Amino acid sequence: MDRRKMLKASGLAALGLGFTGCASRTPSLLQPATKPRIQLASLNASWNRVIRTTVGLRPYRPSGFVVRAEKLDNKTLVHNYGHGGAGHSLAWGTGSLAADLVSEAATQGDRRVAVLGCGTVGLTAARQLQRRGFEVTIYTLSVPPDTTSNKAWAGFTPASRAVAIGGRTPAWDTQFRQAVEISYQQLQLLVGPNYGITWIDDYAMTDELRESRSAEARAEEARLLPAHMQMGTELLGPGEHPFPSTYVNRGTRMRIEPSIYLEALVRDVTQFGGRIVIRKFDTLHDLMSLTEPIVVNSTGLGSRTLFGDEELTPVKGQLTFLVPQPELNYILFGFLRNSEGSLMPITVMPRRDGIALGTTGERGVWTLEPNEESRRRTVEAHIALSNIMRSPRPHTVVARSQRLGKVPALETFFDLES
Secondary structure: OOHHHHHHHHOEEEOOOOOOOOOOOOOOOEEEOOOOOOOOOOOOOOHHHEEEEEEEEEEEOOOOOEEEEEEEOOEEEEEEEOOOOOHHHHHHHHHHHHHHHHHHHOOOOOOEEEEEOOOHHHHHHHHHHHHOOOEEEEEEOOOOOOOHHHHOOOEOOOOOOOOOOOOOOHHHHHHHHHHHHHHHHHHHHOOEOOOOEEEEEEEEEEOOOOOOOOHHHHHHHHHHOOHHHOOOOEEEOOOOOOOOOOEEEEEEEEEEOHHHHHHHHHHHHHHOOOEEEEOOOOOHHHHOOOOOOEEEEOOHHHHHHHOOOOOOEEEEEEEEEEOOOOOOOOEEEEEEEEOOOOEEEEEEEEEOOEEEEOOOOEEOOOOOOOOHHHHHHHHHHHHHHHHHHHOOOOOEEEOOOOOOOOOOOHHHHOOOOO
């Protein structure tokens, strides 16, 4: 079966199955590669390779994360919550800012601190406190692997649902820049198998030689992120890559594998003398029973109930995992277009515990039950991608004679507001 027949039979056409470009000539079906094509393993997707679907609720605040201190009767309460989809990316930094506030409030005679929460934000805050000589006890209802942080996509995405357009302030921007700088440096120090952090290439499929974002959006990012974090990308043209698109932007990012990373943080906290206590707090009055004079709040979405922050809202995220493929070592973003013309997001994130497919964002949804329709669409889209990548002849690219309509910018797949 030739490639066009295969696509028709599958009911899906790849969004990136190229058009003829700017030239006015009549396109041929097969165009020769201009340079040797990079060799990458193809995704092996099928329903019998699906091993699990996970759901987590991101703690989103339109005005961004909170790091500040306040008094609670005779205790000092330091807040460190509301990271949206950027918890793994920002936690070391906001934990450092929170630890600085603790240092300002602490007395020399009592170095005990309680940390509420045992996800990535609570664990990194605990480690930053230990590095400053504090005696830390983590109080939590859940520990890894049963935390929201274990359900994260977990690339280095410091702006993912971190703040809404119009929600930023100069003071928040300053905190963000400090936090992202600290986190970026700290995560690099932990790269390696012990913490499950690696540098990995990512590929973004596109059909057009154009910027995926407006000049205004790029300028806004430049003002927020330090220049050395704005890593460039390499454009690969027709025939230079194995993906079903005319072009591909290749970049590099850090990948964090939660199943390894969070267990390593728990190990570090306990090896440095920290304790983890399973306990639930229903009211502020319950906190007063703690013996520690300083409490660091890293409860994430739990801060809505416990501390009355009604700005917090859940953004439900869902990932479906395939059996691991050790030979597949790249991240892929893009879209497929189904037979009805609808765009279907593609996201491939390989890990040692499985290949994460898709990522969703249902704002205001509290249920932890998987969305079966979303799961079906995600798996079927990636099966179609797998069929496309595994079938074409090498060093060729399929072209189509008509352009697609306007395609959403790639970053909107993560968040329309960030």
